[in-house]
Amino acid sequence: MRASRTPINVAQKGSFRHVDGSLVLIAGPCSAESEEQLLKTAQQLKSIQGISVLRAGIWKSRTRPNSFKGVGTVGLQWLDMVKKETGLRTTCEVANAQHAEEAMKYGVDILSISGRATVNPFAMEEIAAVLKGTNMPVLVNNPVYPDLGLWLGALERLNQADITDLGLINRGFAADEQYPYRNHPRWDYMLQLKDMHPELPILCDAAHIAGRRSLLYPVSQKAVDLGVDGLLFESHMNPSAALSSKQQQLMPQELELLINAIRTKVKLEGTNHLVEQLDDLSQQMDSMDKALVELLLRRREVSQKISLHQMGDVQEGLQQASGWQKELDAWLQRDDYTEMDSSFVKSLKEALQQHRRSPQSGLGSTAVA
Incomplete structure (x- = not known):
């Protein structure tokens, strides 16, 4: 969203703003x-x-x-x-x-x-x-x-x-x-x-x-x-x-x-309330998206540090006990999720597994996923 503050020269008496404040x-x-x-x-x-x-x-x-x-x-x-x-x-x-x-x-x-x-x-x-x-x-x-x-x-x-x-x-x-x-x-x-x-x-x-x-x-x-x-x-x-x-x-x-x-x-309360509620929910989602990305990046940094230590058998054990894997598998065992929820979790699990296997991920083949 950041942009420069280069001055914009705008005519004082332009076509798009009425002096009396009317629309x-x-x-x-x-x-x-x-x-x-x-x-x-x-x-x-x-x-x-x-x-x-x-x-x-x-x-x-x-x-x-x-x-x-x-x-x-x-x-x-x-x-x-x-x-x-x-x-x-x-x-x-x-x-x-x-x-x-x-x-x-x-x-x-x-x-x-x-x-x-x-x-x-x-x-x-x-x-x-x-x-x-x-x-x-x-x-x-x-x-x-x-x-x-x-x-x-x-x-x-x-x-x-x-x-x-x-x-x-x-x-x-x-x-x-x-x-x-x-x-x-x-x-x-x-x-x-x-x-x-x-x-x-x-x-x-x-x-x-x-x-x-x-x-x-x-x-x-x-x-x-x-x-x-x-x-x-x-x-x-x-x-x-x-x-x-x-x-x-x-x-x-x-x-x-x-x-x-x-x-x-x-005031047409029905539609006004709907728009205000959805705008509020949209702002909440933006905040959660930012927090989620930040958390994922922090986790990736920790994972890279672990891989750099080359911990051998300990590293392998950590990989098998992957937190992501365990949590996502646990979600899929629940019975209170809709088909859409299940599809989302499976897609997320697959994406994370592909990222772990990718040489470009920076995690290495033995990194914790």
Whole structure:
């Protein structure tokens, strides 16, 4: 989590922090699908107090090749038309320099750097080169995995191109334990960055963190309570027919109710309690993981010292009486473990045995396992 404290030059009157402290609200469909879909959704969103920017996915970065990849450049033409019809500013996500050039060509007002581009210094340098001299407002999504250095590095590269109208988006991170989120919020990373650079506006993409409608409120409220400057939502005139992420999109009238609930701090105890409880459990697991790794490393150090003494028959006896082996075998004899527990213990036992046999383990063939 450590990262340098290189100063970030941020415009005093930027696009992503309101002077009166009100939230910057950005909403729109996950993907631009048709001119009609985009215009009708935008017209309804315009009537919601506080929404001043329309978002829409133009290029969709997909892991699998046969998934919907977005409509491409034609969607930028629709965005330009919608801006002229509604007066809303527009934003879309870009992942490379070509995307950035095309978006600016069609008058997109704000660029959002894809999390997959944030992790790629080469892509960031190319995007920054395209933006140099433009004064373009830019939001930088967090990298896919929690790495403050990469997040800050993207901002620094944009700064070197004289881009100062900057903001961050916490859209969640990949993690071993995601439930109940689509992407884990890792609020601790966001808060650390906020502490390091209070001048940087931070927005929360509630839709991509929540992944489902039932969690949009508690995720949004948690973000607001932690001091974010704005929120991003996904809204579609007909979510059930959406070509992507239908489960996390709201109809504009539903989104208006959600925003009003956030403004009035209505408490939806069921979901709030679930999120707070899971965040607490996640923190407990992080602490236990750190303690476990530290304990394993300390045990490995002791094991190496024993092997260095080359204790002959005594060493062999110690190996046969391996603490790991005895404890894991004892666990497997218990009758109060589930099949999942048993599978985990067997996998752990096998991994430890392989480590003991490996010359690279540093333990030697006669080391205590």
